[in-house]
């Protein structure tokens with residue numbers, strides 16, 4: 696079996712080429728400067744995996760979709776699923792959208808989650824592909840492109856938005872980051888670690904995740920309401936209103952509170968012992 700990776704010179708493309716090679720597949724790759732073109736790879740491979748930046752994905756899919764036959768499998772790794780899957784369905788191939796819920800720095804698939812959105816494929820094709828990932832330790836979550844993008848608006852969109860908004864707010868306060876770390880609690884250090892981690896990466900990826908997911912504006916509207924409501928309660932100085940706000944949220948998250956505390960205790964102990 697041949698896995699053809701378009702964008703196979705990039706970070707995720709290289710990682711997944713290694714995954715298929717470990718599973719005994721042959722791999723061929725293209726980038727913008729490789730000898731093999733995207734069209735060569737699309738014609739040679741049993742499974743074609745598109746791993747190019749989000750903003751280039753639909754265009755690359757549209758370029759190669761007419762070349763694929765019913766005997767091929769068409770996949771992508773994009774962090775959004777509705778638009779890429781729709782574009783892949785214009786081909787005659789079997790179509791399975793994929794979203795690895797991790798970055799290229801992980802050592803292996805062990806313990807990592809991949810969301811799969813099978814859109815047109817036989818059970819056998821799906822099982823063959825997913826067994827490549829499962830045998831290397833990945834957990835698979837099956838979803839639809841629409842549910843995936845709605846979930847990602849919260850899991851990635853809101854999370855990255857809050858982290859970036861916090862970075863901007865702290866910058867606007869004029870706080871010296873190095874100095875603040877001398878005053879730090881473990882929680883501040885962990886949260887600032889997440890700020891630094893995002894800002895050390897590619898703005899293009901985070902911009903696309905926020906700007907191209909149609910479900911993000913709705914989630915940000917709820918966030919804006921929440922910020923204004925909480926600010927108003929804080930500025931009111933009314934302890935009862937704050938209690939009420941806190942209790943409503945504690946009730947909503949009740950089933951998660953114990954495991955959340957245990958997991959973050961581990962994280963805090965790790966951060967404290969690493970200093």
Ligand SMILES: NC(=O)c1ccc[n+]([C@@H]2O[C@H](COP(=O)([O-])OP(=O)(O)OC[C@H]3O[C@@H](n4cnc5c(N)ncnc54)[C@H](OP(=O)(O)O)[C@@H]3O)[C@@H](O)[C@H]2O)c1
Pocket residue numbers: 701702703704705706707708725726727728733746747748749751752755772773774775794795796797798799900
């Ligand atoms: N990085 C992450 O944390 C992460 C996590 C989950 C999913 N993803 C998804 O993985 C995909 C790739 O991300 P990445 O981080 O690996 O990006 P990357 O390192 O920038 O790699 C992108 C690749 O696409 C190639 N490329 C760009 N335009 C192309 C075109 N028109 N035709 C062919 N190749 C083209 C680049 O090749 P050349 O520069 O060699 O031409 C490079 O090999 C994205 O869809 C992203 O949403 C990323």
